[in-house]
Amino acid sequence: MKRKTKVARAFYDKRTLPQPHAELWPDDAAQLREAMHDVGGPRALLGDGQHVRTPILGDRGFEVIRTEHCRRIISVDRESKLVRVEAGIRWGDLQTELAERGLSLERYRLYPASATLGGLFGRFNGIHRELWDGDLRTGCVAMTACGSGADYRYLAAPRKASGPDLRWLYIGTEGAYGAILDATIVAWSPSGARLLTWRPERFGQAAAIVNDAWDLGLRPSWTTWTGYKTAPDELLMAFHGPDRLVDVAVNTLRTRHDVPCEVLGGAEVATRRAELEAAHPDRRSLATANRTVHAIFSTRDLAAAMDSLPASVESVHIGTWTRHHAHAFVRYARGKTLSELPTRVSSRALDVRPIVDDEAVHWPHSAQTLKTLLDPDRRLAAGP
Amino acid sequence: MKPPESKTLRRELASIVGDDFVLTSLPDRLAYNADCWPRGIILSRGRQLHRHQPAAIVQPRNEHEVLGVVQWARRTGTPIVPYGAGSGVCGGTLADGDGVVVDLKRLKAIVDTNAEDMTMRVESGIIGMNMEVELQRRGLTLGHFPSSLYCSSVGGYLAGRSAGQYSSRYGKIEDMVASMRVVTGAGEAIETGPAAHASRPRHLVADSGPDLTQLFVGSEGTLGIITESTLRISKLPTTRLYRGFQFRDIPAALEAIREMMQLGLRPAVVRLYDEFDSLLARRKSGGGSQSLRAKALTAKLGEVAMDVLPVPVASELKGRLSGVSKAVLGRILGQPLTLNALIDVLPADCLLVVGFEGESPIVDNEADIAFDLLGRHGIDLGREPGEHWLQHRMDVSYKQSPMFDAGAFVDTMEVSTTWSNLTRLYEGVRRALAPHVLVMAHFSHVYPEGSSIYFTFAGFGADTDETLRRYEATWRTGLDAVRKAGASVAHHHGVGISKAGFTAHDHPGGRPLFQALKQTFDPDGILNPGKVWGDAEGTETWP
DSSP: OEEESSOOHHHHHHTTOOOOSOEEEOSSHHHHHHHHHSSOOOEEEESSSSSOOHHHHOSSOOEEEEOTTOOOEEEEETTTTEEEEETTSBHHHHHHHHHHTTOBOTTSOOOOTTSBHHHHHHSOOSSOOOTTSOOHHHHEEEEEEEOSSSEEEEOSSSSOOSSSOGGGGTTTSTTSSOEEEEEEEEOBOOOEEEEEEEOOSSHHHHHHHHHHHHHTTOOOSEEEEEEESSSOOEEEEEEEEOHHHHHHHHHHHHHHOOSOEEEEETHHHHHHHHHHHHTOSOOTTSTTGGGEEEEEEEHHHHHHHHHTOOTTEEEEEEEEEOSSEEEEEEEEOTTOOOSSOOHHHHTTEEEEEESSOOSOOOOOHHHHHHHHHHSTTOOBSSOO | OOOOOHHHHHHHHHHHHOGGGEEOSHHHHHHTSOOSOHHHHHHHHTTOOOTTOOSEEEOOOSHHHHHHHHHHHHHHTOOEEEESSSOOSSSTTOOOTTOEEEEOTTOOOEEEEETTTTEEEEETTOBHHHHHHHHHHTTEEOOOOOTTGGGOBHHHHHHHTOOOTTHHHHOOHHHHEEEEEEEETTSOEEESSOOTTOOSOGGGSOSSSOOHHHHHTTOTTSSEEEEEEEEEOEEOOSEEEEEEEEESSHHHHHHHHHHHHHTTOOOSEEEEEOHHHHHHHHHSSOSOOHHHHHHHHHHHHHHHHHHHSOHHHHHHHHHHTSSOOHHHHHHHHTOHHHHHHHHHTOOOOEEEEEEEEEOTTHHHHHHHHHHHHHHHHSEEEESHHHHHHHHHTTOOOOSOOHHHHTTEEEEEEEEEEEHHHHHHHHHHHHHHHTTTSEEEEEEOOEETTEEEEEEEEEEEOSSHHHHHHHHHHHHHHHHHHHHHHTOBSOSSSOOTTTTGGGHHHHSTTOHHHHHHHHHHHOTTOOBSTTSSSOSSTTTOOOO
16 A cells, blocks of 8 residues: 655645645555555544545644555346445546446436545435435445454345344445445446436526426426526426336426426437536635535525525535425625525525535544544544 | 333323323223234234233323423333324334333324415324325325325334335435424434424534434334424326236336336336236235235135136145135145245236326326337236226225234245346245245335335244244245345334344445444334344344
């Protein structure tokens, strides 16, 4: 395993992350496991470093384990459409590699293409997943993780009822208790695709279309909305499935909503997806990151929250929108570096945090106790 | 610490929940001596009524009283066992002589229903059917319809990771829950996640640490007592399209179902019966529940035998099978190997019931695509089998099966695995159980990546002790076969006591993680001890 004491400062500076003493570069999951068990540290795990929060790492010096070389596709179960893959692979690369194998991840929501799978699982999520929302956490069937003790393996079988789902000690905990070594996720055969581009005049029209689609029983693979001041309102909804079914979905929605709408199909949908994932706002390295806030709203409060946004907001991008909630990326105008939304907006949010979040993190007592029990020597730099 | 003597215990508990809601009489304690775990029924039939009687039952009316009970239990070192409606089939709500059952049936309110974000806030003790009736009155549904709907509670669903008959469309309960209010064994009330319904300020919800919702769902009362939850709901569908299909065998049917699910179609109901289960499904009213199947099995076993046995043998047996007596059952179920071998050569096909629900024209097209696909693999039987199932799906008998009176037992085992492993699992379990019990199966919760299998088995013992021995041996053998096949030992019934020795199989390396959760949320070990994780893998005996 390669160990670098001279680290690329630009990588950390760009992400406003503290510089580590050294970097360890495991080549695969086995070496990652070794690095986790090796006496030393404290150590922190880093994929693309887009989602880790500075306060999570604390102010102790640490080494970083860079997981990006752990990118092997371990196995493909074509009959079950399951792919077991090392957690350091980037989301965009995984889609490309699976496409070469005749499989697709087109039904997942949009994620930053550069993010690693482990980073997407490990990042803190403000709310719980839901069915058919395209969340990777829902598509994850099995997982291997390791902490300071033995590996933990969550068996590959659908929807188990054998006690608490212990994967969630690693999913969303930002590497505080251990490393995700590999994950098994559901993939699909490529199918018919349609992308509806609506241009509503008012936000309420967009909300009505989204709610209607879900109430009709449609499940868009992904939905985004961009608008507010500088950008014209644009609602994108992608559907995947048998051609006949996606056409019925498109025609039904268009008939029910008198809003200008264009329809793209086939490869154009994949291209648009790739563009959106390449420009995904949920990244610390973006130039606009320090003036972007990620807020999650219940759909009951979404419209009121949008109405209450301050004049200094430049644009809003809703990256995931279901019948129950929406993830909004609120970008302030250049020169504005507000770290929080106004109380009248944030009080309506289920969760809210700036993309570059350097504020202190509140660790609940239970999380601290778990840290003491699962990482008693504090060999992992992340966590309380 | 030794729990308090009964008078002190009663007085102390009464000071928390009121005297009327502390039950200590023998009839009351007998009522909580067993849940719906068939082993409890065998024990009761054998007059063994002492094993799981609690010291008392308390019925708190709100979270404050639940907190009071937990704090009292911590102070006195008394084990407490959360109890919803007692419909669990794995012994998850059984106490022992020192334990106190915390019955949540008084927490039965629908706190809020919100059609704007399609969520509801509900207390844990509400019975599923009562909640669903209220939702449907408003044009809404949770979409969760276990066959125990009339006698099971929302808290129980969450505690055991329950699945309903329509899981392929609406998901299991862990897919529906947004957050929960939980009283932990550490004596704290926490919200497991942010929810628009929760009246507590958002800033009180943690902004780091694990997603507690998924850690408490399925914890079966070992980490905390769920008092409220926010659940995602849907609009009540206006169109229902059901159909039956016949397949030459299980692999052919599974291939068709797999193809349907991997296209991304979302049927509400998919129920594939194996050859013997198909015979029963065709003969009885509906294809659903364990109790119903047990009843049908009792009533129709002879009839089925008449159909499939050579005429001379059938004639001889006919007289003996005229009434279901202990002797007859013993003869039939006492030779399971022969009976299972017989099933293997049945000239029967497999029945698939599939249903779609939603809004026209979308659901019509989705169903058409599915029915065309299934019709290419099998024979379309038309609407009748599906609509028959729909009409009778809740025809559950709440009487204990007469089979138990006759010294026999019936139970079910719900396991799951990926598509590529499904036939191996089905055949492995059938082969392992064949010498012990009559075994049949259906496949009823399907996903793009795999499916569950619902095995039903029936056995017989000459007396209570032999019945118990055979029952325990059957479970051990069955779960071991599941383990060997690399499948999950539990899909939607939970673990309780019955599978606790096999939990580690689904979570290799998970024991220290569970212990850490236990130390964090139940530092005194008072919450539902002995459930979910056994002391040692696959070796312990049931208490």
